[in-house]
Amino acid sequence: MIEKKNFETSAQPECAVLVGLITPQQDEARSSEYLDELAFLADTAGAETVKVFTQRVDYPNPRTYVGKGKLEEIRAFIEADGRISMAIFDDDLSSKQTANIEKELGVKVLDRTTLILDIFARRAQTATAKTQVELAQYQYLLPRLTRMWTHLERQRGGIGMRGPGETQIETDRRIILSRISLLKQQLKDIDKQKAVQRKNRGKLTRVALVGYTNAGKSTLMNVLSKSDVFAENKLFATLDTTVRKVVIDNLPFLLTDTVGFIRKLPTHLVNSFKSTLDEVREADILVHVVDISHPNFEEQIEVVDRTLREVCGSSDKPMLLVFNKIDAFTYVPKEGDDLTEKTRCNLSLDELKETWMARMKDNCVFISAKKGINIDELKAKLYTMAREIHLARFPYNDLLYQKYDEE
Numbered sequence: 237m238i239e240k241k242n243f244e245t246s247a248q249p250e251c252a253v254l255v256g257l258i259t260p261q262q263d264e265a266r267s268s269e270y271l272d273e274l275a276f277l278a279d280t281a282g283a284e285t286v287k288v289f290t291q292r293v294d295y296p297n298p299r300t301y302v303g304k305g306k307l308e309e310i311r312a313f314i315e316a317d318g319r320i321s322m323a324i325f326d327d328d329l330s331s332k333q334t335a336n337i338e339k340e341l342g343v344k345v346l347d348r349t350t351l352i353l354d355i356f357a358r359r360a361q362t363a364t365a366k367t368q369v370e371l372a373q374y375q376y377l378l379p380r381l382t383r384m385w386t387h388l389e390r391q392r393g394g395i396g397m398r399g400p401g402e403t404q405i406e407t408d409r410r411i412i413l414s415r416i417s418l419l420k421q422q423l424k425d426i427d428k429q430k431a432v433q434r435k436n437r438g439k440l441t442r443v444a445l446v447g448y449t450n451a452g453k454s455t456l457m458n459v460l461s462k463s464d465v466f467a468e469n470k471l472f473a474t475l476d477t478t479v480r481k482v483v484i485d486n487l488p489f490l491l492t493d494t495v496g497f498i499r500k501l502p503t504h505l506v507n508s509f510k511s512t513l514d515e516v517r518e519a520d521i522l523v524h525v526v527d528i529s530h531p532n533f534e535e536q537i538e539v540v541d542r543t544l545r546e547v548c549g550s551s552d553k554p555m556l557l558v559f560n561k562i563d564a565f566t567y568v569p570k571e572g573d574d575l576t577e578k579t580r581c582n583l584s585l586d587e588l589k590e591t592w593m594a595r596m597k598d599n600c601v602f603i604s605a606k607k608g609i610n611i612d613e614l615k616a617k618l619y620t621m622a623r624e625i626h627l628a629r630f631p632y633n634d635l636l637y638q639k640y641d642e643e
Contacts, residue, residue, distance in 0.1 A: 249284045251319040253310060255302060256326035258292040267326075269532060270499065274326050276450075277351050281358070286320055287313060300336050301325055311341050322346060327500070331380040348500055349376060364426050364477075371419040374412050430514060439629045441489040441622045443482075444519035446544065448536040449496030451527040452560040454478075456605040457493040460615070477515050484619045487626060492519065497543045499535075516544070520625050522555045523618070528585075528602070529564040554621055556599055558614060563604040 256271045258264050267290060275285045291306045300307050314320045322344035323337065329347040338345045346354075353376060356369045445453040461480035478493040492515045516522070524540060526533050537557075565585050585602070593600050601617055603610040 249282050250321045251286050251317075252278055252283045252322045252324050253314065253320055254278070254285055254288045254324050254326065255310065256288070256290050257296060257302070258290055259295060264290075264292075270326055273499070274324060274348060274351075277348070277355065278324055281351055281355050283322070283324075286317060289313075296327065297333075298330075299333065300340065301327070301329060301333050307337070307340050314341060314343060324348075324351060334380070352498070352501070367419055367422050367426065371416065371423065374416050374419070378409065378412050378416070427514065440481075441521065441625045441629075442492065442515075442519045443489055443521045443523060443618065443622065444492045444494055444516050445523050445525055446494055446516060446540060447496060447525035448527065448530075448540055449498050451496065451525045451536075452605050453496065453525045454493055456523075456525060456558070456560065456603075457491060459605050459608065459611060460618075461491055479515070484615050484622070487619055487623055489618075489622045489626070492516075497540050499539050501543070519553065521618075521621050522553050523558055524555055525558050525560050527561050528559040528588075529561040533559075554625075556601065556617055556621060557593075559593075559600070559602045560605055562602050563607045563609060 254271055254274050256267050256274070258267045262270070271288050271290070275288070278285050289302075289306065289310055291302045293303065297303055302310075310323065314323070320343060323341055323346070325337075325345070325347045327347060328349050329337070329345070334345050334347075353369070353373050356365075356372065360366045360369045445457060447453050457478065457480065461482050477495075480491050480493075482489055482491045494513065494516055522544070524537070526537055530536060562585060589602065598617065598620075601610065601614050603614050605611070
């Protein structure tokens with residue numbers, strides 16, 4: 237009898253090194269935070285971070301991003317380790333920089349945008365999301381075609397074909413431009429379909445969840461709508477817009493989950509997701525979900541606000557700021573006497589509430605979507621905001637709500 241053996245078939249994660257810069261515009265603390273986020277992106281894409289390299293410079297090297305000495309240090313580490321198959325850089329690289337670095341290191345070279353695009357491609361499920369991701373990929377690829385072809389200088393040759401011909405790169409550029417044009421037309425058709433869908437929803441109040449990636453939007457969506465939207469502790473777990481009807485007490489409204497934002501997100505990626513972000517433009521109320529357990533959540537708030545201004549323009553939409561993950565909030569207690577200077581790290585949650593957040597009054601709530609903490613207060617605030625808009629559209633329901641409130 238032949239003995240059966242079980243073989244491990246699961247794919248091993250690729251190993252990577254991360255590379256970032258410390259510049260006058262980006263100090264050491266901020267560089268470290270960006271690289272931590274880059275490591276999270278790499279983990280989301282299925283890569284294992286082995287080592288992080290940083291270099292203090294005034295500006296990136298136009299040829300190799302980092303200096304010659306640092307590049308040699310990275311190459312020596314890669315050769316000594318033997319497992320590393322790629323190097324991921326925290327900023328966008330030009331085609332020249334990518335080619336030079338690949339030649340020196342002998343491994344695959346990615347930048348932050350390439351990594352995000354790879355995650356987008358993995359996460360896209362619907363035809364809309366796949367079209368948006370493909371458009372973003374081609375728009376990123378187009379100016380980087382130079383390094384991709386070093387042969388096939390002519391498409392055709394022979395007697396009667398001795399002219400300059402058409403180089404392979406020109407052929408590829410023409411094909412990509414044609415594909416981009418086709419994808420943009422497809423997205424226009426999708427925009428029309430989405431507009432019809434939004435029109436068919438009637439005059440129901442629309443509430444959109446926005447925020448930094450991995451802030452807990454999809455988890456909150458599941459709690460409020462009692463649905464099963466995919467949620468995971470990974471970056472960009474949601475790419476497809478999800479709309480659910482939610483009823484709080486006797487008030488119905490539509491709740492939309494949207495793609496998360498992130499720092500250093502190229503403009504063409506935002507533009508590619510126009511169809512998704514149209515839900516944000518047409519929302520009546522924005523619920524900005526913030527991960528308060530993150531050390532620099534204030535900067536994440538600024539990133540989202542800046543992106544929203546790019547998407548919606550100068551909008552005066554009502555906004556509710558929801559500080560999520562209070563169950564995961566930790567702080568460093570003050571040491572010594574009361575003269576110790578208070579910083580972001582040694583303020584408790586209650587003390588944080590008394591800072592600039594206290595000025596927000598009714599436009600601010602602290603919850604844990606995962607643990608279900610303080611959800612009733614959030615529902616009450618949403619009810620108040622949605623009811624005001626609902627009654628402006630359906631004033632004849634005012635008596636009905638007054639009767640309900642009295643009961």
